[in-house]
Amino acid sequence: MFETVVIGSRLEGEVKFMHLLGPALAVMHSVVRVTLHGQTEPSPSRDSMQFIVVGKHSGEWRGDGLMNARRLTMDRQLFLDDLDSLPAEAQRRVSDLIASLKKASTDRGS
Numbered sequence: 001m002f003e004t005v006v007i008g009s010r011l012e013g014e015v016k017f018m019h020l021l022g023p024a025l026a027v028m029h030s031v032v033r034v035t036l037h038g039q040t041e042p043s044p045s046r047d048s049m050q051f052i053v054v055g056k057h058s059g060e061w062r063g064d065g066l067m068n069a070r071r072l073t074m075d076r077q078l079f080l081d082d083l084d085s086l087p088a089e090a091q092r093r094v095s096d097l098i099a100s101l102k103k104a105s106t107d108r109g110s
Helices: 074-085 088-109
Strands: 010-022 025-035 048-057 060-070
Touching: 074 088
Parallel strands: none
Antiparallel strands: 010 025, 025 048, 048 060
């Protein structure tokens, strides 16, 4: 992945908690921030969280299961819910507006 889609990107992770369920089984919650190539700060829209099941196998802890999802603020989720509630034509107009704003921003920056 780091040789193609996110080449030159940097990941920063943090374990929020780890809870032992037994001598050879645990769950772990972590968050990851991504700094894309050419940027100096992490991009909040790419923040993700993981829930990992880890097991001890032959004396070593290894991941047995992973759930990975993007982190969303409540404001962002409410915006997406509102967008989803619009008719298809209105959703297309919002997407077109966002694309034109991004283009205008890029054009000013060059």
